[in-house]
Amino acid sequence: MTVLPDRDGFDAPVTLDRREGPYGEVALRRRGEHYEIIANGCFLMDTADGRSERLLIQAALDELTVRRPAVLIGGLGVGFSLAYAAAEPRWGRIAVAEREDAIIDWHRTGPLAAFSERALDDPRVTVLHGDLVAYLAAEGERFDALCLDIDNGPDWTVTAENSGLYGPAGLAAAQRRLNPGGVLAVWSAQPSAGFEEALRTAGFVDVRTEEIPVLRGVPDVVHLARRA
Structure with a gap:
């Protein structure tokens, strides 16, 4: 288990909500003016800088030529990705998969609503309440971007x-859920050469990685690939 380390120059965190669910504990913390989501003691994300989450959406859209493409966002998180997608009129259907009741609640009636910018009320947006891995593995709708x-x-x-x-199984499921020429974009806190190779082995083309500098440490990245 990876515990979020103390960060110099930041206020001590204050836990606003903590819940036990089928996947363990999820907590919302406030640190100064920013909010953090912690899952089973592991830092997931915060509201300090949403550049890489926005790039996740923009990089996928830049690769698409279809009119009114459909996108599935895996993970509601702090809402940066969803808000950015909802602000772009070129997207048609926008689905967001989130398995944690607490995170959905924090966006509907809690402090994270300010960061998703009420995108959950957009008529193009559908919340898929459930596990993303299981959703992709099942038969169902195809998207132009994941x-x-x-x-x-x-x-x-x-x-x-x-x-x-x-x-292999997960990437095969992702391919089945993509329309031909569709784009898979995967956010990561660090580059993964092994994942790039896995994408190529799975049959994806145009595999590349875009980096986003951060204040400290290795850059955040977005892995991009296309269904042939």
Whole structure:
């Protein structure tokens, strides 16, 4: 288990809500003016800087030529990705998959509503309440883009069950849920050469990684690939 370290120059965190669910504990904390989501003691994300979450959406859209493309966002998180997608009129259908009741509540009636900018009220937006890995594995609707941000990256998953998403079975499921030429975009807290190779082995093309500098440490990245 990875515990969020103390960060110099930041206020001590205050826990606003903590809940036990089928996947363990999820907590919302406030640190100064920013909010953090913690899952089973593992830092997931905060509201300090949403550049990489926005790039996740923009990079996928830039690759698409279809009119009114459909996107599935994996993980509601602090809402940056969803808000950015909802602010773009070119998107048609916008689905967001979130398995944690608490996170959905924090956006509907809690402090994270300010960061998702009431995007949940957009008529194009549908919340898929459930596990993303199971949803992709089932038969169902296809999308033009899958923008996935449910872990700290392919090599740093929140739960052991999520690791299957980045292996052969999970990538095959992602391909089945993409229209031909559709784009898979995966957020990560660090680059993963092994995941790039897994994407190529799974049959994806145009595989590349875009980096987003952060204040300290290695850059955040977005892994991009296209269904042939």
